[in-house]
Amino acid sequence: MHKQNYWGYIFTLPFTINILVFTAFPVVFSAYVSFVKWDLFNPPLWIGLENWRQVFGQQVFWISIRNVFYFALVFVPLQTIFALVVAHLLNQAIRGQSLLRLFYFLPVVTPWIAGGVLWAWLYNTKYGLLNWVLETLHMSPVKWLDSKYWWVVIGSIALVNVWKGVGSSMILLLAGMQNISKEMKEAAQIDGASGWMYFTRIVFPLVSPMIYMVMILSTIAAFQAFDVFLSMFGSQMSNVPERNMVTNMLIYRDAFQLFKMGPASAAAWALFAIILIITLFQRYFEKRWVHYD
Structure with a gap:
């Protein structure tokens, strides 16, 4: 028995080293770095x-928090609803x-570079397909990625995501x-349930755990x-106006530029901390609409 435990430790050692070196150490070290002045060279x-x-005294940080909240408010509901409808x-x-x-x-397996080129063309102010459609409808073109309104820029990028x-x-x-x-679907049809009733009264409650997981991950x-x-x-990227900044862009700029x-x-x-609080908030309301039975 002791020998079996020994070999178990040997076989799990690479995984343990991987967790310690590439997960635990970076997390602890980043916490330490947040209390020091360091430029990578000194x-x-x-x-x-x-x-x-x-950080908390910079206006751009709070602007980035506002933008990322808006990005999430556009992205999470739209992706969840579209994914639910398409799956059904x-x-x-x-x-x-x-x-x-x-x-x-x-699109999931399409590289971001290719996707970015495609959507940059769609959003192009002069030659983009979206503005061409607007012009055919006798509407003014929109500067999707260069607008002076931050919510237009962030919302446009959220649609790409x-x-x-x-x-x-x-x-x-x-x-x-x-x-x-199939028996549940057949029973619903026998009871005279319409397609909408079947979707809202049976499909939605039964897949609510998956919907909840999709919302958390999104x-x-x-x-x-x-x-x-x-x-x-x-x-x-290096010349993004502060009004269009999100938190990860701010972190990238401060760290590597x-x-x-x-x-x-x-x-x-x-x-x-913000992500943790929001996740706990979602977890609090989980029991009110998620059905695991």
């Missing part, structure tokens, strides 16, 4: 809470079902819907969003 200098005061439609007995599933999942993420959420919800027995992804902004702003690792780490931990 030795760290302990300055206590100065980095935290600097693809769960029906229709022709080309596998091809349609592939079509909706394709919805396009990218609907497929993965759809797969999770579709898996939940396929666990609903919320975390929204507050951690960076790839979508990097792909959409591209070469303009200004080499202010202390404020960047403090902002990262502040963002972690």
